[in-house]
Amino acid sequence: MVPHLITALTGPINELEQRILDSMPAIERWFRLEWMEHTPPFYSSVDIRNAGFKLAPVDTNLFPGGWNHLTDEMLPLAVQAAMAAIEKICPEARNLLIIPENHSGNTFHLANIAQLVRIFNMAGLHVRVGSVSPDLKKATITELPGGDKVVLEPVVRTRHRLGLKHFDPCTILLNNDLSAGAPGILEELYEQYLLPPLHAGWSVRRKSRHFQCYEDVAKRFGKMLGIDPWLINPLFTRAEGVDFEADAGLEGLRAAVDATLTKVRRKYKEYGINEKPFVLVKPDNGTHGLGIMTVRDVRELDGLSRKARHSLALTQDGQAVHDVIVQEGVLTRERVHQAVAEPVVYMMDRYVVGGFYRMHAERGDDENLNAPGAAFVPLAFERSHHLPQPGARPGASAPNRFYMYGVVARLAMLAASYELEATDPQAEVYD
Template sequence: MVPHLVTALTGPINELEQRILESTPVIERWFRLEWMEHTPPFYSSVDVRNAGFKLAPVDTNLYPGGWNHLTPEMLPLAVQAAMAAIEKICPEAKNLLLVPESTTDTFYLSNLAQLQRIFYMAGLNVRLGSLSNDIKSPRTIELPGGDKVTLEPLLRSKRRLGLKNFDPCTILLNNDLSAGVPGILEDLHEQYLLPPLHGGWGTRRKSHHFKAYEEVSKRFGKLLGMDPWLINPMFSQCGEVDFNADEGLECLRSSTDALLGKIRRKYKEYGINEKPFVVVKADNGTGGMGILTVRDAKDIDNLSAKTKARMAVGQAGQEVHEVIIQEGVLTNERINSAVAEPVVYMMDRYVVGGFYRVHATRGVDENLNAPGSSFVPLAFEQSAQLPQPGVKPGASVPNRFYMYGVIGRLAMLAASYELEATDPDAEVYE
């Protein structure tokens, strides 16, 4: 099912696509050199928004679920990428422990079944170790479609984590640690824990990520001779906000006003006749919670009690005191007339696939990661890694997906910078 792009596909996005396609060898060499200096996250997914005049990431997840939404055609890419990732970390590995979220949601468990399948085909014994206190003995859960998963209780020795009769070389978290880091995962000195604990939402901040992405987009813009704004959502941050007590809202109001002014100037520069908006969201956490679309700074003064209560609590029931104010990026893509946005999936440094997040009742300027969303696999007739040079911009689906993959990898590179900068164990040189 190929997406319908509502825009006439003229203007900056086509110029950007043309520039990227013409620069493919330069881009791929640039990424190759970057990965010689930096370690990519083990796996990641990136929400991308295509406004027709701008293409930018709006969220980067270091603990991606949703692997079950990838098509069977994408599986070989994922398996090859998994082999490459494991080879770099623990070449002799035979056991992989996967630590999931504490939920019995069947959609999420289907994601675990797909991850198990990928790593099994990459040559690993994979078992699931649950952090939930409810799992006291192995529990097998049957899933729609015939899959099943078995959750087992974790066992901790002084320096290692495993399961009964299962000692893994590598532990892969598929749990974003929104509620903080459980003690059972700390002080492991003889095993590889991926992603690192400081990548969890207990410590990670979106503002750190987008600061790193801003740096990456400037360097990439210079490489291609283009305005980095075309691929970068501007943002600001407020760190002392209490929605329940009406504290810190002045920072939110002034930051929103300033950012809307910057967006207006950019829209004027490019002759864009759209109304600018910003998206206010918790600086940590995902799950589509605590998100507010604002078109006028005055709206901050008139937030309803219900909206404030919704904004005050994030994922895992955590209180929200830090927010990021991000330039809103419209989405002009549709699947069967419903608003859609691409989500790009990566493992190691490779794009392995993705899907469209689709929401029938949301608008082009709203968050689609909300109840009621559905998922349509990206129609990879050819790989996103195989652009078609010489094809007119906007006319080729593989070319458009290649562009999504470039943006996804830029966000992944930013995540690499971010993890290095926030590593508590990194040596600091004066």
């Protein structure tokens, strides 16, 4: 099953897919050379939107949840990628400690943790799950609906190491995005590998920095492929000092929204696209689809209700929003069971390992789908999820479509590697 595009405006994307398929050897060599110079994030997931006339990543997660949505058929790829990733970092690794989110009662998150435990067990590691929540005082067993169970244990900190009682890991895998900041117990671990690093968390990370890195990557990739980078790159700008509750900083936000909508209108006119442009206002730091608003006209920012202002003012863990990213909205023209859908691609090390469609029956094609009520359908990897079929008509072949998604997702992953290099507190700074 290839979710169908419901638009006649598939020309540019079909042309892009054909260009990508024809250029596959050059693309793979380009990535290979990039990975000789840069280190990929340990794992990542990328939300992609396919408008028919434009294909672009709209969010990149460096602490991806949702691994439980990957099917059993995808696990061998994930296990092989996990082996390669661990071998590069700590070849003699025996024990791995996974740190989940602090909300230990969330069975959806724990099902994702159970899948990660399964993947790294099959990669040859002893895996246990340790919580940094000060509320967890003893080992807790949670039975999950699918029959799995997760044993959550309180972490034990010694001078430079973190572990569990009678368990000393070489490597610690964070599946906690640190929205509320990095707890001190995770700092100064000089004798262990912490993956991803603390500066990948939302206490340091900014979406605007990521998409600036992505813009640079898209320009270089577009030049290599001979395409307009806009076809794979969402325009964006940043607005600072916004306080939705106090109605402060909204003039700057209005100016940012107006400028971005104007740029998008120009591109739509250039390509003869008969759609109404829109932008998404998102917290510059934060995840889980919170605090996001779709804006089609700058006047929509006038007279926001108190409820709307409150929902925009806070993000994960109750963190206040002060800086926002105004991002070009990319329609999604894909449908699964008549519901609006978008692909989410999962990667470990530099490899695409699987993914799924996030679908939402109650949302429109210009809205954020990462919201309560979303459902998940595995990507239809009929044979191989990223080996294309030369000669197949563009848009007709699942492997070809998913290879294209994998290319765009890897561009976002490469941008994340640039981003982490730029924010690494251990990196030397040169004038």
